[in-house]
Amino acid sequence: MAKRLKRKARDWPEIERQLARLFDLLGLDLSQPELVRTPGRVARMYKEIFAGHYTGQEPKITVFPNDKKYTSMVIVRDVPFYSVCAHHIIPFFGVGHMAYLPAARIAGLSKLARTLEFFARRPQVQERLTEQVADFLNRKLEPRGVMVVLEARHLCMEMRGVEKPGSLTVTSTMRGLFEDSAEGGRFRMEFMNHIGRAGSVPR
Numbered sequence: 724m725a726k727r728l729k730r731k732a733r734d735w736p737e738i739e740r741q742l743a744r745l746f747d748l749l750g751l752d753l754s755q756p757e758l759v760r761t762p763g764r765v766a767r768m769y770k771e772i773f774a775g776h777y778t779g780q781e782p783k784i785t786v787f788p789n790d791k792k793y794t795s796m797v798i799v800r801d802v803p804f805y806s807v808c809a810h811h812i813i814p815f816f817g818v819g820h821m822a823y824l825p826a827a828r829i830a831g832l833s834k835l836a837r838t839l840e841f842f843a844r845r846p847q848v849q850e851r852l853t854e855q856v857a858d859f860l861n862r863k864l865e866p867r868g869v870m871v872v873l874e875a876r877h878l879c880m881e882m883r884g885v886e887k888p889g890s891l892t893v894t895s896t897m898r899g900l901f902e903d904s905a906e907g908g909r910f911r912m913e914f915m916n917h918i919g920r921a922g923s924v925p926r
Contacts, residue, residue: 742766743762775844776845781841782837785830786829786863787829794825796822796913802839803817804817806843806875807845807846812846813877817891819856820917823864824868824900838856838859849894852894853895857896868901868902869897870910872895872915874892876889
């Protein structure tokens, strides 16, 4: 069933036809010059922004032996990401901050950013996206701890519904030593200080 649905989702000419029908039902005149090719453009856009869903291939994490026995925190901060709200198919976007405490492995730094991009490119909710990034890094790196914080603006809150432009949603999750009540408090504070969010994560 899953494979059949995935094949059907890749029938982009049919998706284009259905989008044209939707726009017609909405009363849009597809004969207007600016709209005549819009269904095709929208279909190609979905193919691009849902790439993480359609490819199904997890990003490859390049790891190296931690020969130098580095034990301090590794932080990649202010990584831009763009996703689409699963509830309204409207964009949400922001920055992600990721940290891990190395054990036997260290990661190629660009791979942390690629992990966030991969899980963002699908219909998402910010809470799930935060958990998916942390779980993936925890599984691939087997570190002593992982922490992920995402800050995002949601157009479903800004351009419709409550209409509150500029509002920011912050989500966070922790694994391993970051969750520890004693030693973890020091690591959490260090991380939040580095990203300028000290005190915003529950102890």
